[in-house]
Amino acid sequence: MAGKRVTIRDVAISAGVSYQTVSRALNDKPEIDATTKERVLDAARELGFRPSRFARALVRQDTTSVGLVIPDLLNPFFTEVASAALEAARKRGWHVVVYDTAGDGEQELGTLEVIGSQVDAIVGYLNAPADVVARYTGGIPVVYIGRESAGASFGSIRVDGEAGIHAAVAHLVAGGRCRIGMLDHEHAAPSARSRWYLDALRSHGLSGWVLGAGQSVEGGEIGVAALLDAHPDLDGLLTYNDVIAIGAVRRARMLGRRVPQDCAVIGFDGVQIGSLVEPPLSTVRIDTRQLGALAVEQVATLLAGATPEVTTITGTLVLRGTA
Amino acid sequence: MAGKRVTIRDVAISAGVSYQTVSRALNDKPEIDATTKERVLDAARELGFRPSRFARALVRQDTTSVGLVIPDLLNPFFTEVASAALEAARKRGWHVVVYDTAGDGEQELGTLEVIGSQVDAIVGYLNAPADVVARYTGGIPVVYIGRESAGASFGSIRVDGEAGIHAAVAHLVAGGRCRIGMLDHEHAAPSARSRWYLDALRSHGLSGWVLGAGQSVEGGEIGVAALLDAHPDLDGLLTYNDVIAIGAVRRARMLGRRVPQDCAVIGFDGVQIGSLVEPPLSTVRIDTRQLGALAVEQVATLLAGATPEVTTITGTLVLRGTA
DNA sequence: ACCGGTCACGTGACCGGTCACGGAGAGTGT
DNA sequence: ACACTCTCCGTGACCGGTCACGTGACCGGT
Structure with missing residues (x-):
């Protein structure tokens, strides 16, 4: 039980086929006999085989995940933005990795460093100046939220109040x-x-x-x-x-x-x-849902190779009880 | 610009060294001359090289990421749990991928299916019965939050109210x-x-x-x-x-x-x-911070190969204005 | 009996890195 | 001048999959 990871080849020898056939069985490829497929699938199940997401993603480079960096998830504003971003990302089939920096500048940089090698793009309510961010993130697309001066190399959603x-x-x-x-x-x-x-x-x-x-x-x-x-x-x-x-x-x-x-x-x-x-x-x-959606949209354009832009979202006065 | 991804070998030929040397330079390995390292780093910067997280993770299998599945991030209870889980995960250096199922059972299953091949473990406020979840997640560790009957094969944080x-x-x-x-x-x-x-x-x-x-x-x-x-x-x-x-x-x-x-x-x-x-x-x-922390802790024990357990967290009556 | 065409499966290369080696060149001691 | 270390770098294998091919078995048609 303490043993190694069970790979596609383990399944292969257990089922008495080549590992390519196993791959075929797992991915519903057509060129395989139904009974063989069944046998392979059984073996896989029995061994508790789970394909390595890394190996899979390595060869067919499709999975994209964006990092969402916010200062404080407990602040409902960020929660709403996060929720909207999550929804927009889901529509594109992207994964969203969320990081809460607790409003701490040091944690922010630490986060950016870690994240920089773990996601394909970053959306965030960042405090650090643009050049510092660029150094820490190592050149992946970044979309700022709610900053006035974004710097020319980043996408940005400006909040115009x-x-x-x-x-x-x-x-x-x-x-x-x-x-x-x-x-x-x-x-x-x-x-x-x-x-x-x-x-x-x-x-x-x-x-x-x-x-x-x-x-x-x-x-x-x-x-x-x-x-x-x-x-x-x-x-x-x-x-x-x-x-x-x-x-x-x-x-x-x-x-x-x-x-x-x-x-x-x-x-x-x-x-x-x-x-x-x-x-x-x-x-x-501020329309937080639109904000989140726009951020994801900007990520998409940056990922597609477009040059960064600045989108503005405008606040409107809402009078309720306190004024 | 539209071209391919720049790999470690591109950097290598650009710097006039072998790709192994590039790897050394990037990872701060000792066996490398300072000037060579500098040259390689320059070349890497110039080409805008970013190591593939997949390739890297494939060989040194360290990065773990857990999926956090919640019905509605806008519900402050889940926000608080997510926040706590995020913090606990950060302490372990884990990444948290957040999914909002919008309380929809269908989306929940869809999410589980996608996520199952993208994370190492799942923590979630899930509605689907245990056997269904097991089928969709394909055997990775799962920790339920707030369910009475977790099923023997999953970790679980029971909310005892x-x-x-x-x-x-x-x-x-x-x-x-x-x-x-x-x-x-x-x-x-x-x-x-x-x-x-x-x-x-x-x-x-x-x-x-x-x-x-x-x-x-x-x-x-x-x-x-x-x-x-x-x-x-x-x-x-x-x-x-x-x-x-x-x-x-x-x-x-x-x-x-x-x-x-x-x-x-x-x-x-x-x-x-x-x-x-x-x-x-x-x-x-309910102590949401503890809840989130316990969930992450359970993931850790499951990942270490321990058998699933059930932890209980107890609610206490708090009287304020409405009663 | 021979031939071309499917079908099912295996072989090799590759994705983009890391790691364990091995070897060349420079620097030391005698 | 010799052997011997030490430093620096390159070669090959490997991580765990997928994909483009190649190959053998089996089929019916002549």
Whole structure:
């Protein structure tokens, strides 16, 4: 039992034929006698033979698998993207290997290195700069999700929230609010979303405050507490994503703010659970299913040898309960 | 550009060495001159050479990848399990290929067939009976999640919610409730959870009603509407999972029931978002991280040749807002 | 009895790498 | 100048399959 792998030749000698015949039997090739085929199949079953996927894939180079790299599968936005990508990949008969980097830059690079020799292409929400990624992945097609500057050598799905965020700010201002803050992500460089926010404020003659927050409910709770501490009269809040917004709404209410009356909140992403919390979250919605599908589509074009392109997906303001 | 794949031998002739030397250079083997190595690496880079993962894996049979089959990645319970499994697999250096069967039995079998020749083991929340699964997977190790009867030839993580559901019913009864319904899943066979529910009711001298519901928020909404229609004086509700419960709470409130005053609701799974909805969902909590970790662990033991076992993970009642 | 045509099966090459050898050339000691 | 090591690199086999051929048995037709 501890023994070696049972190969096609073991089956062959057990059935008293050549290994080529075994291959024929297993692959439903026509040029084989029915009884022989039966005998071979029996032998294979008896020995518990399983063809090596590597050997098989080596010769007929068909199986493609793409690596999906995301920072946090527990963030519903990424879950939705992953789900959509999975579905799109299934339609093409591709396999999707999922990697969760836990938002950790080091793990991201480690993942890219491992993955680079294990998949045919990579789709991911990557933080590392393009040249670093290129070095780690060794030249396989890469499609970025949600980055502004993708670099010329990669495919990219750009998330354009400019119009959505401008609309969001305009809505808040129209509601008479003028002390509007933002909880951004925590990375060194401020996000494009925060720039859009500042732009929008400026166009209304306002200024605001941007504070970094962890990308989790708890991060939103901590962030909003800090923001309210510094600016107790905050009457509007935008967030980097919905998860942060949900945390922010919770904590704001615990701190005695009525949402949306005292302080309106608008998230970003448009995840499903946003509509389940109380009050339902207003947000700039991204079509995650389309996003996932587009990413897979780009992989397909890159794999076919096309030059990388940038597809843009646009967020739209969805007003529910919190604003 | 449209040409063939660039192999190790192309690199070899380009660098003016034998292909063995190329292999040495790429794998950081010691027996190679530094300058030669550099030259080879340059040539490889120039040609855009990428080693074939299949050829490599074929000879040193180390890379293991497990297939994770789940019915619906958008259901947060499965997301949490997947996340935990991903993390556990990463620790072992395994790759995880994720498949979403969309709760469809046909797709499940199709997936198993494809996957069977693409991964070394399967972990999954499978519906098909054991013998069918065995036929489709062709004998590779399989670990079931959340099934009562696993069959002797598979590993299995059993979800034991008996104590939790009994506690849930006891709590409802202690609160003076005696018209307690349940929204089960929709499959042909009633779930173990519904049996536990009926058992628990019986032990209190009560009887109840079980209704199948789709495993989604919407399913819960529809289900509770039907249940309230048939039994307007329903004062307690258990559900197959939290997602259904969330839908049930929403619709129940829309139908004028106060939760928990008029009708208490207790879900199952203990997903994170349960604590974010309003009111926070009471539930029978399963430790999803442990579940995922245990599944991977079982795969490891099966891969090592051990005989399949059954591990049990026990749910505990968590009382929050809805009961 | 001879011949061409199927049918069933075996032989050899190949997919793209890795590994165990063996051998050439340079460097040492005497 | 000799043998002897050591370093560096090439040759051959192999991993476990698939595919393009080649070959022998069997068939009916003349």
